[in-house]
Structure formats: structure tokens, C-alpha cells
Amino acid sequence: MKDINIDQFKVTQPIKISEVNTSISLDADKKEKKKALKKTRKKLAKWQDKLYAHGKYSVLVCLQGMDTSGKDSLIREVFQGFNSRGVVVHSFKTPSKRELRHNYLWRHYVALPERGKFGVFNRTQYENVLVTRVHPEYILGENIPHINSLEDIDEDFWETRMNEIRDFEEGMVDNGTIVFKFFLHISKEEQKYRLLRRLQRPEKNWKFSPSDLEERKLWEEYQNCYEKAINNTSTEKAPWYIIPSDDKKAARYLVAKILREKLLEYEDVQEPSVSPEVEKNIDEYIAALKEE
Known part of the structure; x- marks a missing residue:
């Protein structure tokens, strides 16, 4: 397999999303x-055990992508070796009535992983500058002061939201919290293929919704919103990684590789030292148990 430099996927300067590859050869x-x-x-699962014992950091993995980009299967395949107590997955759908009574970031804040654990956001806080930007009428349902009509939702509104x-x-x-943000980047042609597969395979029919086709018509608008969001929010502390995802297996491997390599940079994450009392008397404890 080809040696891959993970930094090539990190967004460190403004990108033109139409010029970013959706596929990659791993040989x-x-x-x-x-x-x-x-x-x-x-290896990643072993590191998570160490993270849990260390108890000072948490890890948040944010996954965004167009419909059919492979978020669900990536979560299943990348994190299947984890201890179930060590990873919590949240899938953010349309906000509930309760969630709409709070600031738009509230439901994401309360879902953040506790120290020692991984949290995975399947769709993320960025839905609030993606879906709502393509469909600004959704913003009116948030009952924000001074936002009374679509005319009130201007460019300054979105810039403020991205700053927040x-x-x-x-x-x-x-x-x-160590933050990773992955955009699973697929081509429009690949999405078409995956939607057709959902329709042509009976066991996949449940995944299809007529709204998928309506949203597909807005492909260019979504791409434009992703481009703006990524360019405005990829920071050194919380960078975006754009993952070529026309090949699901390659995408899963790349995400796992990036997580593994970047987390190894946290050299202070180690298992706690054994207390002097336990270390001194460990043979005695073993003997006591064996004599039961």
C-alpha cells in the first residue's frame, strides 16, 4: 500500500471545493x-483504553458529508473495536421542539464527550450553517430575536454563526477536547450510483427518501455552503480534513490513519502509575486471591 502523508488532507488555506479530489489511489x-x-x-482502540485511564482528554470526531457519503458505515467500521463504554455516537437530525427552545449550539454542547471518551457527531454543529443556509426558512423556527423574516438573514448572520x-x-x-472534523467528499456521480443502489436493492430501500432527490437538485448550493464553512472554520486548534470518499474503504482507512497518527502526538496520555502500596504488595495480593 502506498505511504500516505495525512497532512495533504488538512485544510490550512482557503480551498475551492470543486478542485478537491473525491477519489484517491492507495495502490x-x-x-x-x-x-x-x-x-x-x-491500535486506535488500544489508545482509547489509555485515554480512558488517563482521564484528562476527550476526543470529538465530527463527520459531515452529502447524503450517501458513508458516515454511518464509517462509524461502524472505524470504531467497532472500541470498548463500548469508550465511545458515544450522536446523530443530529431535525431539531426537536425542546432543542429549538435553546441556543442552536445547546444540543451539541450537552452531547460533548466526557473526559476519557470519544464522541462521534454524525452530522454536527455545521448543520446550522449548511442545511439552514440552503433552507433559511428553517431559521425562522428558532425564534431568534430580531429575525422576523428571510430578509433579516443576511451574510452578517452567517458570518456571526461561523464565528460562534x-x-x-x-x-x-x-x-x-481534541477535535477532528472530517468532510467526506464524494462526487455527484458517485452519489447518483449510491442512490440507485438504495432503490435497486430491496434491503436498502428503507434508506431512500423522496427528499433525497429534492436535496440532490441543490447540489451546487450545498457545495458552496460547505466551501464557505470549511474555509471559515478550519483552524489550527480544530482543523478540517477533506477525505476523498468515492471509495468507502479508502475513506475509512484514511480517517482511522489520521486519528491514529495525530493522537500519538499527545505523548502525555499514559496509563496512571500504580500506587506504591499496590506495587509493594502485589505478590501478597496475588497469593491471597489464590488461597481463596
Whole structure:
């Protein structure tokens, strides 16, 4: 398999999303990619055990992408080796009535992972500058003071929202949350193929909704909103990674590889030392148990 430099996927300067590749060659067949993922996720799961014992950091993995980009299957494949107590997945759908009675970031804040754990956001706080930007009428349901009509939702509104999201993420990081943001980047042609597969395979029919086709008509608007969001919110503390995702197996491996390599940079994450009392008397404790 080709050696991959993970920094090539990190957004460090403004990007033109139409110029970013949706596919990548790893010089590997399906079996090799599956094997590479298995090896990497096993190491990642071991690191999570250490994170849990250390208890000072948490990890937040944010996944965004167009419909059919592979978020659900990526979560299943990348995190399947984790201890179930060590990872919590949240899928953010249309806000509930209760959620709409709070600031738009509230439901994301209360879902943040506790120290020692991974949190995965399947769709994220960025829905608030993506879906709502394509469909600004949704903003009216938030009952925000001074927002009484669509005319009140101008460019300054979206810029303020992105500033708030940046502040939200900076606060997370400053308090011990390691933030990863992945945009699973697929082509319009690949989405068409995946939607057709959902329709042509009976066991996949449940995944399809007529609204998928309506949203597909807005492809260019969504791409434009993603571009603006990524360019305005990729920071050193909470960078975006754009993952070529036309090949699901390659995308899963790349996400796992980035997580693994970047988390190893946190060299202070170690298992706690054994207390002097336990270390001194460990043989005695073993003997006592064996004599029961």
C-alpha cells in the first residue's frame, strides 16, 4: 500500500471545493485496504483504553458529508473495536421542539464527550450553517430575536454563526477536547450510483427518501455552503480534513490513519502509575486471591 502523508488532507488555506479530489489511489485492492483498516483501528482502540485511564482528554470526531457519503458505515467500521463504554455516537437530525427552545449550539454542547471518551457527531454543529443556509426558512423556527423574516438573514448572520462555532470549538480544545472534523467528499456521480443502489436493492430501500432527490437538485448550493464553512472554520486548534470518499474503504482507512497518527502526538496520555502500596504488595495480593 502506498505511504500516505495525512497532512495533504488538512485544510490550512482557503480551498475551492470543486478542485478537491473525491477519489484517491492507495495502490491497494479491497482486501489490502480492509486489512490496513483492521490493523489501524486495533491500535486506535488500544489508545482509547489509555485515554480512558488517563482521564484528562476527550476526543470529538465530527463527520459531515452529502447524503450517501458513508458516515454511518464509517462509524461502524472505524470504531467497532472500541470498548463500548469508550465511545458515544450522536446523530443530529431535525431539531426537536425542546432543542429549538435553546441556543442552536445547546444540543451539541450537552452531547460533548466526557473526559476519557470519544464522541462521534454524525452530522454536527455545521448543520446550522449548511442545511439552514440552503433552507433559511428553517431559521425562522428558532425564534431568534430580531429575525422576523428571510430578509433579516443576511451574510452578517452567517458570518456571526461561523464565528460562534469557532469560539465553541476553541473553548472545547482549551478544556481538553481534541477535535477532528472530517468532510467526506464524494462526487455527484458517485452519489447518483449510491442512490440507485438504495432503490435497486430491496434491503436498502428503507434508506431512500423522496427528499433525497429534492436535496440532490441543490447540489451546487450545498457545495458552496460547505466551501464557505470549511474555509471559515478550519483552524489550527480544530482543523478540517477533506477525505476523498468515492471509495468507502479508502475513506475509512484514511480517517482511522489520521486519528491514529495525530493522537500519538499527545505523548502525555499514559496509563496512571500504580500506587506504591499496590506495587509493594502485589505478590501478597496475588497469593491471597489464590488461597481463596
